[in-house]
Amino acid sequence: MIMATAKGKIFPLTGNYAIAEAMRQINPDVVAAYPITPQTSIVETFSKFANDGKVDTEMVRVESEHSAMSACVGAAMAGARTMTATCSAGLALMYEIVGVASGLRCPIVMPVANRAISAPINIHCDHSDSIGARDLGWIQIYNETAQEAYENVFLAVRLAEHKDIQLPVMVCEDGFITSHCVQNVKIYDDETMKKFVGENKPEHALLDLKNPITVGAIELQDYFFETKRQQQDAMEKVPGVFLKVGNELSMLTGNDYGFYEEYKMNDAEAVIVTMSSAAGTTRAVVDRMRADGKKVGLLRIRLFRPFPYKEVAKALSRAKNVAVLDRSMSFGANAPLYGEIMNALYPMEKKPGLQSYTFGLGGRDLLESHVEHVYKEMLAGKVSDGKKYLGLREETV
Amino acid sequence: MNPKELAQKISNNPKFTSGHRMCGGCAAPIIVKTILAATDKPVVAANATGCLEVASTIYPYSSWDIPWIHSAFENAPATISGVIAAYEAMKRKGKMKEDVKFIAFGGDGSSYDIGIQSLSGALERGHDFVYVCYDNEGYMNTGGQRSSSTPLGASATTDPAGKNKPGKQENKKDLVKIAAAHNIPYVAKASVSNLTDLAMKAKKAFETKGPAVLVVLSTCPTIWGTQPKDTITLAKRAVDSCSWPLYEIENGEYKLNYKPANKMPVADFMKPQRRFKHLFVPGNEFMLERIQKNVDSEWEKLRKLCGDS
Structure with missing residues (x-):
């Protein structure tokens, strides 16, 4: 401090x-x-x-x-x-x-x-x-x-x-x-x-x-x-x-102004990467799940342009599975933040599993239950190259 | 200012220098030089995308010996608004003392069409600047496409004279009256053919506190299809036929600056130009009549507004 x-x-x-x-x-x-x-x-x-x-x-x-x-x-x-x-x-x-x-x-x-x-x-x-x-x-x-x-x-x-x-x-x-x-x-x-x-x-x-x-x-x-x-x-x-x-x-x-904020990332096996206010909800879930002994962590990106690829890769190097939560879409392509994380991980020899989630479009709430669901999937190693959505009417989450 | 004085002023202190790549016979550089010679104060200029901008600042060269900024096609008035705001702020903070004049140049494409919102906004806000539209009646930088300033009957590449349509069928927008409708202190219509009149108007525009607008006829030999040597005489015909009348609106008062002794038929102005060529073939006489009628009625309306009837 x-x-x-x-x-x-x-x-x-x-x-x-x-x-x-x-x-x-x-x-x-x-x-x-x-x-x-x-x-x-x-x-x-x-x-x-x-x-x-x-x-x-x-x-x-x-x-x-x-x-x-x-x-x-x-x-x-x-x-x-x-x-x-x-x-x-x-x-x-x-x-x-x-x-x-x-x-x-x-x-x-x-x-x-x-x-x-x-x-x-x-x-x-x-x-x-x-x-x-x-x-x-x-x-x-x-x-x-x-x-x-x-x-x-x-x-x-x-x-x-x-x-x-x-x-x-x-x-x-x-x-x-x-x-x-x-x-x-x-x-x-x-x-x-x-x-x-x-x-x-x-x-x-x-x-x-x-x-x-x-x-x-x-x-x-x-x-x-x-x-x-x-x-x-x-x-x-x-x-x-x-x-x-x-x-x-x-x-x-007395505050920190790094490229990103790491929250309980030291021994985190399941990590969520996101930006802006969604991090508040995520942090609350991290605290709750940590109390239950789950090794979960949060990486909140502050600087998106220029994107700190090397530093992000280092921050994610100990994770087993990473979920990227995007609040926007790139139609017909990888979600924007997810794409950057994938770019960052590419040079690593031992890459964590990676899963894309899109949430919160048009102000849709991101609930703690959504975040918890993501962490559970990451802890269970449920990663795919498909797109997943949080809080969508059609989804059961 | 007499012509000799004006010529001396331009050559003694060229704020816009030769070496640019405007076409031979283009009226725009003449207009720019004449206007800039009308003030002895330092001038800062903004320029919309267009012939003048493209041909005068091909990196690493510049014809401008004054501070000059180009940002985009439709935003010269907003751009100069920002420059003026910076100047006002610095003056208030004691960082600047000089009395500086501000000017923005745009062709008719940027002034009548794509940038009219930017122009309207800047006029309404009341910035102290001069806006100059050098009006060559089309998108000449890109080969002569139709603008809302293209005159009735003219052929343009995006509205070409064809079997079913003898050129543009709509009247030219009236930018002078649109500008005047903002209740700004000074608006004037001028022509490259009458340079002392233009210099007088530019001087007034610079000395006016608040926005001033000059709409200046700018012969374009390349697209009008005329000889470079005829640039001035052709513009003179526009004035003498009353299709481009010279007048000013000062604090709402209309004033006619020139009244031809013998009003020339508008066909005499149009005839030498390629863009009107199709109107002089049999079958299109009705267009010439329509154009002449239009010029006559606009001229009479203007005379009334100027108290000349």
Whole structure:
């Protein structure tokens, strides 16, 4: 346990309010955003901060998410510390510019209150929005709690603006489950967090009038490939900076900011790998089954992009059977998180058994009974290359 | 500004330099240079995807000697909104002191069609910037597809003159009036043929506090099927036939900037152009009549709005 040095006070807050608090403390130069359920209360809360003069932020109240991300790109390239927030259809609408933001190396930070993608229309949680954008060159951090989402917004700013990175970051929380449920959140003092994020000092900026730059030039067969390769290089530098900045934040908060969280993994034979709020339910089941002497454990992935393959493989090296719980689908292919875990395990000589489970689409609850069922199957060695679903009407679980 | 002064200003301080790869006779660079010469203040520009963007910034080259950003086709107004927000924030925090002018360029494809939402949003929000639509009446960068600015009767690759349909059958959208409907302080229609008029309007637009919109006729020899040397004379015919009238709307007040002594038949503007060629074969006279009638009625309506009747 690291000794926390930051002063803080605990408040009962929703995830969205906690994220808006982080934004208030960061005091970004520009926020351009558009409301969408269940992200809306982030923008509403922050708008009140702005109109009450609690921040110096210039707000651009745009007419769509496409324009939100476009304005963010303009602001970030102008040299401003820039933030927005979205989810679901909003993320889908801004999709084109989400790729522009990473391609132009804009250090934009964007909280995402994960929500299903239409159709059918559904306002509740799953990860198909941000997971669907996983190949657009953004760093993605998935958070279990309001506390973690709040803290990772600060980490994201430092990560995005780091001179070796210069990439945008999504800070994901589960829509409604985390965004709207009230939890105890420790809000650290303004001065400490302000000092932690420091100043944004971009090397190049449009508003550097003495050194005019051309941003967004056309690159054809002769240069495009190199630019994309450089983007990959920047992504490969993320893990090192993520841990370094995480350690700094850890000194203030006493919390851990690793690529993933391991829970009772030391001697675990049956392991569940999942992300975000489903980990809370899983942890409760782990505790109960451990009390009965069952060797079960949890690996909760925080950093999904870039994906920490080697470290994940190491964390799973002692497991006998691994169940991957995905909250999104990749139709006609392996479930997204499951696919990554399979990639991670491939180089291992002695691979654990692996089973894919999909759960919680459109906000369907993940129950402790579902998790317990999964652990029982893993303990019994029931693994297959087929897809299994949890909590589906057609299933008996 | 007289023509000599304007020419000197452009050559003394070229914010948009030669060496770009626009087609010979393209009006867009002339329009850009003229507009940028209309202010002595530092300018930051955003550019929509299109001819101007593609041909002026082929990496590692750039024709822009001012800060310039391109992000996508339909979002130049939203992009410049973000740049302006950054500027406002930095000014408030004491990190910037200069008086900077902001401008966004887009063709008619991005302004009338795919980016009209972005433009409308930026105008409504009241950002202090100039929006310029260089209007060549189609998607010329990609070979001349139909846009909602393509004029009645013109042939476009996605709406070509055929046996059953002699070119586009719908009227051109009126971007000037759409912009004006946002109750912004300044909107003007201009043409590459009347550069001192354009420079005067650009100066007003830059000096206006709040959004200003310029819609400028931009001859496209490549797709209109005309000679590069005729770029200016052709645009002049559009103006003299009153199919492209020069006027401005300042704080809601309409003002006619030019009234031809003898109104030229619109066919004289259309005749030299390949895109209208099919209208001059027997059987399509009705289209020419329809177009002339349309020009006449729009012109009379405009005169009324300008108090010229």
